[in-house]
Amino acid sequence: MLITHSQDPNSENADISDLMDKMTAARNAFFDRKRIRAYEVFFQGALAYLTTFNEGDTKSDFVEQLQRQMQGMLDLYLGENKLQIKVNPNSLYLSFKDKQDRLSRKVYRLELLTNLSHKLKVNNTPETFFAYLQEMNIELDATAVRLDKALAFTKSNVEPEQDEAAFAKLGAKIVHRIVSGQF
Amino acid sequence: MEGNARDRAVLKERMIRPFNRIYQNLLVRVTAQREVITTLLSKKQSLLD
Numbered sequence: 625m626l627i628t629h630s631q632d633p634n635s636e637n638a639d640i641s642d643l644m645d646k647m648t649a650a651r652n653a654f655f656d657r658k659r660i661r662a663y664e665v666f667f668q669g670a671l672a673y674l675t676t677f678n679e680g681d682t683k684s685d686f687v688e689q690l691q692r693q694m695q696g697m698l699d700l701y702l703g704e705n706k707l708q709i710k711v712n713p714n715s716l717y718l719s720f721k722d723k724q725d726r727l728s729r730k731v732y733r734l735e736l737l738t739n740l741s742h743k744l745k746v747n748n749t750p751e752t753f754f755a756y757l758q759e760m761n762i763e764l765d766a767t768a769v770r771l772d773k774a775l776a777f778t779k780s781n782v783e784p785e786q787d788e789a790a791f792a793k794l795g796a797k798i799v800h801r802i803v804s805g806q807f
Numbered sequence: 808m809e810g811n812a813r814d815r816a817v818l819k820e821r822m823i824r825p826f827n828r829i830y831q832n833l834l835v836r837v838t839a840q841r842e843v844i845t846t847l848l849s850k851k852q853s854l855l856d
Contacts, residue, residue, distance in 0.1 A: 725835050732839035740843075754851055761844045764837055771834045778827040782820055 639730075643723050650716040656708040660701075662791045667698040669792030670799040677803060687803065694799075 671694055678687045702709070740757075747753040 728832070728835050729839040729842075732836045733843050736840050736843050740847075754848070757844055757847055761841070761848065764841045764844065768834070768837050768841065771830055771837060775827070775830045775834065778823050778830060781823045782827055 639723075639727055643720070643727060646716070646720040646723050650713060650720045653708070653711045653713040653716050656705075657711070657713050660705045660709055661788065663701055664698065665788045665791040666795040667694055667701075669795030670694060671698075671795075672792070673796035673799050674803075690799075690803070 671691060674687050674691045674694070678684055678691075743756060744753055747756065
């Protein structure tokens with residue numbers, strides 16, 4: 625049976641569709657995890673606020689009841705989304721990144737080979753061509769060293785995003801409004 | 808004062824973050840090109856030996 629290019633599992637089309645699948649999986653897992661974590665932190669912030677609200681000798685029944693109900697809602701929500709929490713978006717992202725890098729390397733190799741085939745036509749002798757290659761090799765080595773340094777600098781200056789505190793604050797704020805009768 | 812320092816840190820990070828991705832992509836490119844050049848040069852060497 626004749627296998628066309630698009631059906632061949634080793635073709636670039638197959639590579640790209642695999643890449644797209646990996647990207648979609650990583651994106652969905654990332655948003656699901658982020659959403660669930662945001663809910664979790666929101667409720668935790670609200671519960672923490674209620675705990676401080678009820679500190680002291682006289683406890684409010686209303687606040688305790690509210691706390692129990694909110695804890696129940698949080699447990700129910702986390703129970704319903706147990707499967708999504710188990711999926712680690714980071715490992716999915718790394719597998720996507722690995723696939724993307726491999727595909728990019730293929731493209732860059734082809735691009736360079738095309739350029740070199742043109743250079744081969746322009747250069748009269750193999751010596752000049754290989755001298756060109758040697759020079760390029762030295763330049764690429766220097767560029768790689770510079771890029772390593774640049775990456776080390778950016779990595780040491782970039783912190784992972786911290787927006788969880790904002791969700792906790794939001795939870796506390798909304799509960800504050802509820803218990804103080806602003807809603 | 809503390810707020811200003813935090814704002815500056817956030818601004819710095821926002822400016823640096825995109826460069827991290829650009830450098831990573833460039834490194835992939837340079838690595839691929841080095842592979843090609845090294846292969847060609849070693850092939851030439853093995854032909855001469």
